[in-house]
Amino acid sequence: MKASAIAHPIQGLIKYHGLRDERLRLPFHDSISVCTAPLATHTTVEFEQGEDRAEFDGHKASPQEMVRIMAVVDPLRHLAGEKGGMRMISRNNFQSNIGLGASASGFAALALACDEALSLDMPLKEISRYARRGAGSAARAVTGGFSLWHAGVDDESSYSEMVASSKDMDMGILAVIVPAYKITDTAHREVVTSPFFQARLETVNASLEQMLSAISSGDVDLVGELAEKDTLVLHSITMTGSDQMLLWRPETLRIMARVKELRYEGLNCYFSIDTGATVYVNCPLRGMKEVEDGLKDLGLPIMKCQVGDQAKTVSEHLF
Known part of the structure; x- marks a missing residue:
């Protein structure tokens, strides 16, 4: 079948x-x-x-x-x-x-x-x-x-x-694309060599509880704040492992700085970075257009996203 x-x-x-x-x-x-x-x-x-x-x-x-x-x-x-x-x-x-x-x-x-x-x-x-x-x-x-x-x-x-x-949270997600090849498996293997990894294990349960509470209450700003903080924790571990992996690029830092500037100017937005150089910018859905406008002069591709649903079967086949 x-x-x-x-x-x-x-x-x-x-x-x-x-x-x-x-x-x-x-x-x-x-x-x-x-x-x-x-x-x-x-x-x-x-x-x-x-x-x-x-x-x-x-x-x-x-x-x-x-x-x-x-x-x-x-x-x-x-x-x-x-x-x-x-x-x-x-x-x-x-x-x-x-x-x-x-x-x-x-x-x-x-x-x-x-x-x-x-x-x-x-x-x-x-x-x-x-x-x-x-x-x-x-x-x-x-x-x-x-x-x-x-x-x-x-x-x-x-x-x-x-x-x-x-349907439970009106969160907008802007993916600001920074092309840079990344190897996630390498980062996963060397994580235990970071002097900060044990501290991660000791504190992550508290972070998980805070995030679950923020999601349960529909608090987009708190979700963004916690994800931004976790980004810095994750990359501090990646940077201090045995391979000293620097996954960010100059553009990554420019985006992070711009997000902080926009927040200082009164826009609720927060950066989040997985294992790579591309930056997600999380914000309330109602303020997404203003945040996007504030990022445009960086000259980088921006993809507008929203919260996606579970995986599903479809009738359209590729062969």
């Missing part, structure tokens, strides 16, 4: 950093994200006779990429008792490898499409566990909206759940 699914990428709010189990992609602590629409990955999967094969945005998947793809597909195929090969074609409506969470939406769409094609009919909570094996953040892209990824203690207990939907 052939099946297709669409999922939105994520912006980390209380971000996850580091894996205590690379094979199962189990994190050190819980994390919270928000899905960013209309950015999306559209994936079609079919199980048929032949070899496993996959294509991203017109390019054949590399051997390394196939390993991660099959980390999602093989357990689902085994669960369904399927013997055929897997064919996958995936398309993004946004650029990948620039800090916009393409791996999250990609593996979320893959897991859901496989579930549908194999007639497994699992709840999203369970599908999030399988998506996690491709990319940790994919678990939260499956459940969508504002989602909490439970770190858990093993494969069964590490899953995502939505804590608020796109």
Whole structure:
């Protein structure tokens, strides 16, 4: 059977950093994200006779990429008792490898499409566990909206759940694009070498509680403040690991400075940066146009986003 699914990428709010189990992609602590629409990955999967094969945005998947793809597909195929090969074609409506969470939406769409094609009919909570094996953040892209990824203690207990939907908070998201290739897995591996990582583990639960409270009360400004603070914590760890990874670019710092200037001028806006150089600017939806106007003279591409929903199956196939 052939099946297709669409999922939105994520912006980390209380971000996850580091894996205590690379094979199962189990994190050190819980994390919270928000899905960013209309950015999306559209994936079609079919199980048929032949070899496993996959294509991203017109390019054949590399051997390394196939390993991660099959980390999602093989357990689902085994669960369904399927013997055929897997064919996958995936398309993004946004650029990948620039800090916009393409791996999250990609593996979320893959897991859901496989579930549908194999007639497994699992709840999203369970599908999030399988998506996690491709990319940790994919678990939260499956459940969508504002989602909490439970770190858990093993494969069964590490899953995502939505804590608020796109209808629960009027939050605008501006993605200011800074092209710079990033390697998330490298950052995850060296996180434990930072002298600041232990402090992160000791304080992150308090940050998670504050973020959940802000989301529950619909407080866009507090969500933005907490995500901005968490950004600085995450990147301080990345910069002080053994590889001293500097993922920001001069443009990144210009955006951060401009956001602070706009806030000083009375606009409620807050920066947030995942593992890359691109900057998200979070703000109340009603003030989004003014914030966008305040960023335009930086001369950088700006993508207007809003809170995205959970991954879903679609009838439009890519082959």
